[in-house]
Amino acid sequence: MTDPTRAPSAARSAGTLGDLDALVGSCRACPRLVAWREEVAANPRASFAGQTYWGRAVPGFGPADARILVVGLAPAAHGANRTGRMFTGDRSGDVLFAALHRAGLASQPHAVSADDGLTLSGIRITAPVHCAPPANKPTPGERDTCAPFLQRELELVHPQVAMVLGAFGWQALLASLAASGWSIPRPRPKFGHGAEAVVSRVDPDTGGRSELILLGCYHVSQQNTFTGTLTPDMLDAVIGRAKALVGLP
Numbered sequence: 001m002t003d004p005t006r007a008p009s010a011a012r013s014a015g016t017l018g019d020l021d022a023l024v025g026s027c028r029a030c031p032r033l034v035a036w037r038e039e040v041a042a043n044p045r046a047s048f049a050g051q052t053y054w055g056r057a058v059p060g061f062g063p064a065d066a067r068i069l070v071v072g073l074a075p076a077a078h079g080a081n082r083t084g085r086m087f088t089g090d091r092s093g094d095v096l097f098a099a100l101h102r103a104g105l106a107s108q109p110h111a112v113s114a115d116d117g118l119t120l121s122g123i124r125i126t127a128p129v130h131c132a133p134p135a136n137k138p139t140p141g142e143r144d145t146c147a148p149f150l151q152r153e154l155e156l157v158h159p160q161v162a163m164v165l166g167a168f169g170w171q172a173l174l175a176s177l178a179a180s181g182w183s184i185p186r187p188r189p190k191f192g193h194g195a196e197a198v199v200s201r202v203d204p205d206t207g208g209r210s211e212l213i214l215l216g217c218y219h220v221s222q223q224n225t226f227t228g229t230l231t232p233d234m235l236d237a238v239i240g241r242a243k244a245l246v247g248l249p
């Protein structure tokens with residue numbers, strides 16, 4: 001059994017996505033984030049009183065053959081850190097899953113708990129940091145510690161497009177990719193709604209070359225959706241572009 005404080009170093013040996021997800025769920029490599037996620041879990045919001053929080057690292061969610069990977073920054077303290085599933089149980093997720101359902105990529109428009117029956121097709125949701133951080137701000141060291149999980153997820157899923165939610169997620173993804181040996185264009189591509197950039201990597205073992213298209217999207221946060229910075233039409237357009245890039249109807 002892998003030492004939970006060293007789980008990221010075992011990511012490379014995860015043979016399947018299920019193995020990787022289990023490894024992520026067991027991870028205790030970042031002391032500050034482990035303490036925070038468990039403190040939040042022990043002190044539920046009044047509206048969630050009586051619920052048992054997940055309080056652990058949150059694996060990615062979605063099928064192994066997904067051509068599109070949605071990348072946030074990290075789980076929300078009272079969202080995914082409570083439900084155990086990415087973007088599930090918070091207002092951001094309400095907006096995201098409704099849009100994915102409109103696009104035919106989610107089986108239902110709501111995501112309230114890990115056992116609500118929701119399934120995704122063609123798309124998977126993950127984050128460069130798998131534990132809820134204080135103030136939604138992981139440190140660069142925590143991001144780099146978590147990077148092997150993302151790298152292995154990319155190897156196992158082989159997505160063609162990463163739809164990145166928000167500037168912080170964009171920067172964190174680029175840093176995680178750089179830490180995993182991906183070539184990032186210089187100057188570094190800037191985040192923007194609808195921005196596109198291509199990154200690539202040569203596998204040191206096989207010599208095989210992988211490419212990934214990054215596609216920027218304003219974050220589905222209440223701050224953006226309540227103010228009209230991100231409208232449903234804008235979100236639908238980016239998801240439509242992602243589908244077109246991977247050849248989905």
Ligand code: SF4
Pocket residue numbers: 007008024027028029030033034057058129130131142145146
């Ligand atoms: S952020 Fe990543 S590396 Fe750190 S404890 Fe959570 S899962 Fe492990």
